[in-house]
Amino acid sequence: MSDSVSQVLATALDGVSARQRVVADNIANVDTPGFRATSVDFETQLKAAIADGSFAAADGAPVATTITTTPTDTPVGANGNNVDLRKETMAAVQSQFQYQVLTRAVADKFNLVKTAAMGA
Numbered sequence: 001m002s003d004s005v006s007q008v009l010a011t012a013l014d015g016v017s018a019r020q021r022v023v024a025d026n027i028a029n030v031d032t033p034g035f036r037a038t039s040v041d042f043e044t045q046l047k048a049a050i051a052d053g054s055f056a057a058a059d060g061a062p063v064a065t066t067i068t069t070t071p072t073d074t075p076v077g078a079n080g081n082n083v084d085l086r087k088e089t090m091a092a093v094q095s096q097f098q099y100q101v102l103t104r105a106v107a108d109k110f111n112l113v114k115t116a117a118m119g120a
Contacts, residue, residue: 006109008050011065013102015042018067020095026088034080037088042067 019040029035045065074082 006106008046009102009106009109011042011046013099013106015040015046015065015067016095016098016102018042018069020092020099022069023088023092023095026083027085027092030081030083030085030088032081035083036076036081037072037074037083038069039072039091040067040069 019042022038022040026037029037042065049065072082072084074084074087076082
């Protein structure tokens with residue numbers, strides 16, 4: 001995928017996938033003493049790259065966007081763990097919906113290219 005729309009979709013899919021992995025890790029460690037939950041942000045840099053038109057470099061190579069993982073500010077419990085299961089469950093559901101929308105957009109884009117290539 002070399003055009004900017006494809007690059008944006010691929011970058012967004014990478015970011016949502018990273019978020020799904022982090023949320024799953026947080027949920028898996030809900031009872032682990034001392035575990036500190038983390039969150040993922042990729043949207044900030046992706047939005048900035050899209051807004052300023054710098055998403056694709058002059059040679060067509062994608063401009064790197066960073067997926068950042070930071071500790072959450074959820075209060076820490078008695079065992080030193082700060083995983084909020086309700087918050088993480090909502091994040092998991094939201095990420096799943098985002099992933100579904102993005103994969104649908106990728107499929108639609110490929111179908112459009114296929115239709116154009118076939119001349120129909």
